Amino acid sequence: MASWRQWLVAGGLLLACACAQAAVRMQAATLSLPGIQLADVRLDAALGADGRPTLHVDAKQVSIPSLGWRDVGLSLAGEPQRADGGAWKFVGHIATRKAPGDALRDAAITILYDQAGGTLAVTITQGKSGIDAQMPLDQTSHVQMELTAIPLAWLRGVLAAAWPDGKLNGGTVAGDVALDLATGDTRVSGRVSVKGADLDSRGGTIATQKLNANGSFRIDTSPVAASVMFDGRLHGGQLLMGPLYAQLPSNPVGLHVAGNLGPGGIAIDSLDFDDPDALRLTGSLGFDRKGNLDRLDLKRFAATFPQAYTRYGTTLAQSLTGFKSLTTAGSISGALDFEDKGLRVLDLTARNLTLDSHGGSLAVAGLDGGIDWRSGVSRPATQLRWSALSIYKLVFGPANLALKDDGGTLNLRAPVSAGLYGGTFQLGRFAWRPDAGKSQRLSAAFAVTDVDVNQLCAALGWPAFGGKLGGAVPDMSYRGGNVVFAGGLSLNAFGGSVSVTHLAMQHLFGKRPVVVADIDLDQLDLAPLTGVFGFGQITGRLDGDIHGLKLVDWKPTAFNAVLTANGGGKISQNAIKSLTQVGGGGIAGGIQGMALRLFKTFGYSKIGLSCTLAHGVCSMGGINPDPDPDAGGYTIVEGSGLPRITVIGHERSVDWATLVSRLKAVTEGNAPIIK
Secondary structure, three states: OEEHHHHHHHHHHHHHHHHHOOEEEEEEEEEEEOOEEEEEEEEEEEEOOOOOEEEEEEEEEEEEHHHOEEEEEEEEEEEEEEOHHHOEEEEEEEEEEOOHHHOOOOEEEEEEEEOOOOEEEEEEEEOOEEEEEEEEOOOOOEEEEEEEEEEHHHHHHHHHHHOOOEEEEEEEEEEEEEEEEEOOEEEEEEEEEEEEEEEEEOOOOEEEEEEEEEEEEEEEEOOOOEEEEEEEEEOOOEEEEOOEEEEOOOOOEEEEEEEEEEOOEEEEEEEEEEEOOOEEEEEEEEEEOOOOEEEEEEEEEEEEEOHHHHHHHHHHHHHHHOOOOOEEEEEEEEEEEEEOOEEEEEEEEEEEEEEEOOOOOOEEEEEEEEEEEEOOEOOOOEEEEEOEEEEOOEEEOOEEEEEEEEOOEEEEOOOEEEEEOOEEEEEEEEEEOOOOOOOEEEEEEEEEEEEEHHHHHHHHOOOOOOOEEEEEEEEEEEEOOEEEEOOEEEEEEOOEEEEEEEEEEEOOOOOOOEEEEEEEEEEEEHHHHHHHOOOOOEOOEEEEEEEEEEEEOOEEEEEEEEEEEOOOEEEEHHHHHHHHHHHOOEEOOHHHHHHHHHOOEEEEEEEEEEEEEEOOEEEEEOOOOOOOHHHOOEEEEEEOOOOEOOEEEOOOEEEHHHHHHHHHHHHOOOOOOOO
């Protein structure tokens, strides 16, 4: 193996021989220079037509670990010249094959070897890109470079050596860079300006686009890992780090970051970010080997809205809450620390904070005060108050919560009340342990009294009907992503009551919330009930149950419903038509069709209708046991007295979407006319 000094001597001898002969060739299996390994090397020296010597070097395999070069082909051709003071100058052309980013594919090169001055200088230009490098002859492991508009793609190998999952796709870099080579270790440092940087990761969780930056940097690589540091400013462009997507402003944003890159992931041990009118934070974070955020420790942060949301919070809010867009105002500051095992610190202070999801799922206005919680530690009491709070169109009045962290459990110090549609919502107990993992994180107890149902229906877009809503939930718990309610709610309406029990929720603020419950109806007066829903007039009392109800994204996907009116009463012609339409049936006999045209009201002894919804299909039934099982269908209305009307349903299985369209048609007065 020949050293580079030996090859310089050999090159001089070759040139001397070339002056005496037509041409001289020299070959070597390998050639070693500082940080560079060449294999299958051939050197040719000859005299040109004008009598000047020419030199051509060809290496089939060049490896430069610091640049990520592996088996790159290289050709160097030009003219050696004597320079002032006994120095040698080489002017020529360099071309590479299969270099990362096609670096130096077609470039001009000048090499100045000044033994008396103790330096080796190299200048390379390719289009608008340039490299001026100098290496002291007594310290060949150190190279000082001035870069001009170097394509970042040329540095793909450098990034791959430090971070194999990253890829540079575009942009340029300029500045002063030092390269220090040591056995098994390489350091690249300096001050640079980057324009239009495009970078992405294999997992797609870390990326930049059209990012501009300037500042000081350092990259230390070793066979095991690499450490990195940047201290400077960002201005313009886009940045993705896990769930955080930033659209950076054109004004400078301060950034200091230092950490380590390795096979196990990315650890950013020091992070300072300063966008003065939007977001300031100090802390550390980490990503696992798949690029997922698994640690975040913000010692201090301050966010000013709406700038913090529009620049940095859109995708983060959507990934955490499912909200596609938010209207924001005010500010929030504090500290936050979580890892893969859960939260460790939650210290928040809000000042006149406003959040509105526009879908009715969450809105808060005038939020002031704070939360101070630490895992396993007691903290001073805090106050948290709001001017208005809306959760799924339930609008609560002003409230003030007194909170206290007792050994890692955040407790409500005293019951708190808030107005709710003319009534009262009282939160009697609240206990939250954020670090409880999948076990019970939250438990609470609340009650509602005298809620005006007319106001509630108007808010929910339901047909208005009178009554008061009340009830108590002695325990509401959150565990494993589920909210489970003990006790129940009761609605006093239509002269009877509606009870909701076994209520549970999943992904309440996610993209597809799930709600399950059992609903029981007791002695509802059918006359006002059918009048409200435009179903036609029916008198009597309604009982029933809707058990196993499951709503996905607030749409029914399963239930077992049975509705009965066993006490008898009167039913109008329009109500008979509505029931006939819903059941997909008809009138029991031909003479009854004539009676239907002649009379407006009829007597009945029983009404029964059932539906079991599963897999998008409703299995229909009627009065049980059916008084006329040989009728070929199921009886919905059993007539009483004269004129006597019986309604038979003939469709046992009905597509749920079809049934919904029928119900909509009859309640909107679009049911077909029976003749």
